[in-house]
Structure formats: C-alpha cells, structure tokens
Amino acid sequence: MIQIQALPAFSDNYIWLLQDAVNQRCAVVDPGDAAPVLAWLQAHADWQLTDILITHHHHDHVGGVEQLKAHTGARVSGPANERIPARDQALNDNDRLEVLGLEFQVFAVPGHTLGHIAYYCAQPQLPMLFCGDTLFAAGCGRLFEGTPEQMHHSLERLAALPAATQVYCAHEYTLSNLRFACAVEPQNPHVIQRFEDVTALRAQDRITLPSTIALEKLTNPFLRVAETSVKQKIDERVGRINPTPSAVFSGLRAWKDTF
Template sequence: MLTLRALPAFDDNYIWCLHDAAGRAVVVDPGDAAPVLAAADAGLRPVALLLTHHHNDHIGGAAQLRERFAMPCFAPDDPRIESATERVGDGDTIRIEALALAFTVLAVPGHTTSHVAFHGAGRVFCGDTLFSLGCGRLFEGTPAQMLASLDRLAALPDATQVCCGHEYTLANGRFAQAVEPHNPALEARLAEVRALRDAGQPSLPVTMARERATNPFLRCEVDAVIEAVAAHEGARPSDRLATFTALRRWKDGFRA
C-alpha cells in the first residue's frame, strides 16, 4: 500500500512523495530540499527523484537530496538539469525496484520544451503542464505543443490522480467560472476546493475525469467554451487550436 503526500514548498509549490509503510519514497520535483529533509527526520526514506522540467522551483533541492541519500534522479534530457543521473524521454519506462513501481514517461512540451510527466501507480505527476482547472504558461513551447500535451494527459484513465506542481486551483477556478459560469461540475469542484483550503488541506490530487468536466483548457471542443471565447475575442475561433490559443491569451491577462 502506497501513500501519497504533498509537501508544501515556497509560496504555492508541492513536492510530491509516494511512499510505502516503511517510508521508502519517490520524491517528485523537490525545488527545496528542506521540506523533504524535515520529512526524512520523521521517517521518510527517499529512494528516487523524478524531475519534470528545469525550472529551479522544481529542481533546486535535487542536488542536496542526492548527496544526502545517494539515489537515482530521473529527468528530461536537458542540460539545464545538472542533477540528473538518468535521462528519460517519451515512452521510456522507469522502474523503482525498492517500491516495485514503474512509471511511463510522457513528453508534454509547452510550458518548457523538454517538460515530461510521469504516469504510474494510478497517478500522473505532471509538473506545470496541467494544473487543476488550468494549465501552465507557455514560456518556451507553442500553443499547438501545449494543446497536444494536454490532450495526451486528458486521455489517461478517468480515475488517474492528477498531481501537479502548484496550488493554483482557486485562482484558476475564477477564470474557469468566467469561461463557463453555468457549469455545475465546476461549481461543485470549487465548493470542494474552498472547503479543503479553508481546512488547510491541498486541493490536489484530483481525478482526470473531474478535470475533463471542469477545466476549460481540456474542453476546447465544448460549445459553451467556444462561445465564451467568441464573445471575448469578438470572433468565433476556427478550430480547437484557435480556441485554446485564445483561452491561454485570455488567462494570461485575466484579473478576477
């Protein structure tokens, strides 16, 4: 039996830990070593690191953790990630023998060009590509790349737990409501999120099925989303890519 923990870091990052009863853990995107070291003092035993992309708030603690625990570090083939011991790419399978775990690597460019996600044990660790009710900014990739990446993630099984890198759900929800103000699934999700956050709990993970029902960036073919984009842009988008591109541009300038 594996337990999933979200260790808060910085203002809104999550460092994900998936561990067994003995504390042996896969650690995902440790931007800061301190929360992981504190958990280790309480019994966590990191056995592998997974890094989704090169931004420092996701990799900044990796070198210190590797020095402390002498474990492998799986990361995209990107020279900006110096702590990697194993370079991975799309379609690779990585195995964590200590936990009898396997993850499939999915290339999900858009936020960065070398971004990957790790899918396994009923979960997807997707960094800053897919957020609950949102998606990452396009710092390096193109709208077409990001839409294709989101489509890949959205095609995962309904029960897949989405484990993304930041607690952005409430802010993303305000934008999602502007796009689909009459979506009952979105209203239910936001009520749940408010209750979780008021209780000091993460809004994550969330199932992929719920994201498909509520996240406007996964709903570019839905009439209500298309009509919202048309009203905002003053012209109807020509296809899904045009809808996504306009949505991302709208979100970039959105102020609730």
C-alpha cells in the same frame, strides 16, 4: 500500496513524497527545496530516499536536487532535453522507469517548457500522474517556452488517460483557476460545485489535490476547448471564429494570462 504525501514548499509548491512502507523506501517529485524532504527523512530515520523525479528545469522544481542527492545518494531522473542538476537518468518520450517497484511511463508534454515530461503509472488499483506544471487542477501552466499548439496537444494526451487517474500537479492554484473557469463557463454546474467545494477547503487551509482526469474533463476549461460553450465564449472575446480546438486553446490561454 504506495502512499503519497504532499510536502509544502515556498508559497504554493507541493513536493510529492511517494512512500513504500513495507520496505521503508521513498521517492520525491520536483523537490524545489531540499529542506522539507530532509526534515521528513530526519523524522523517519529508518527510511531511504531512493529516487528523485524531475518534470522540468525551473528552479522551484530542481532547487533541492543537488543537496538531496549529496545527502542520500538517490537516483535523479529527469527530462533528457533540459538541463537538470545531478541527473543520473535522462528520460525521453515513452521511456519506462521503475520506482519503488512501480513502473512509470514517461510522456513528453512540451508547452510550459520545451522539454517538460510527466510520469504516469498505470497500476490498476490507482493510476497516477505526476504532471509538474503542465496540467493543473482546473488549469494549465503558462507557455514560457512552447507554443499553444504544443500545450494543447500535451493536454489532450493527458486527458486521454483513464478517468480514474489521480492527478498530482505541482502547485496549489486550484481556487484561482476555478475563478477563471467560472468566468469561462458560468452555467457549468460542475464548475460551480467544484468552486464551492474548493473555496471551503482553502478556507480551512486544506490541500485541494490530487484531482482526477474525470473531474478535470468536467471542470477544466483547457480540457474543454471542443465544448460549444467554451468555443463560443472565446469567439466572442476575440471577435472572430476560432476554427480549431487549438485556436480556442490559444485564445483561452491568452485570456487567462491577463485574468
């Protein structure tokens, strides 16, 4: 079994560290800063960093790549359609990649950036998704490059994954996202309960991740745009009928941008 640990970086980033304890090999996802990874490797001198996985080109996700590659020789894999420093393997939609003995499928998930990808491992014991800044716990990424239609499609693709899929996103945004979710669906008991649970975790400075696809479908407004309660809220806010889930998503994302 692969163990997964969060290495905090900057103010709210997580660098995900995948560990194969049997072979003392590891991989990291989106190392925006090399220092936390190098510190872990120094404390685990017998371990080898074999892979660096990148979801998109933003600096807080790639800033440590070149230093880590120079220090360890790890293979750098990332989206083919974005400029990724020191990239060895350019990945496109539906490509497959073996990391630490696990097979990952690559999903193109444009929206936050145009070339953004996610990594999905369908291992039956514990399916896992590394989704960068596309799907957040109770939220989704801002649309810096893509369109609402693209992001909605990307999120629908991720929402179709098995309910037990562990969702490893790249930021500790859960509490602020749930404040928004409470505004969208103030009567949703799952949102209310999750807000209480996450508030307690953050009061102790504890991590709120990973999430699951099942939990996101109950509490994440951006995965609930087909729900009557969400649609009615957006229709009321914009003063018109939004005829499609994509249009509801667009109104929801615009609201969140100024929330």
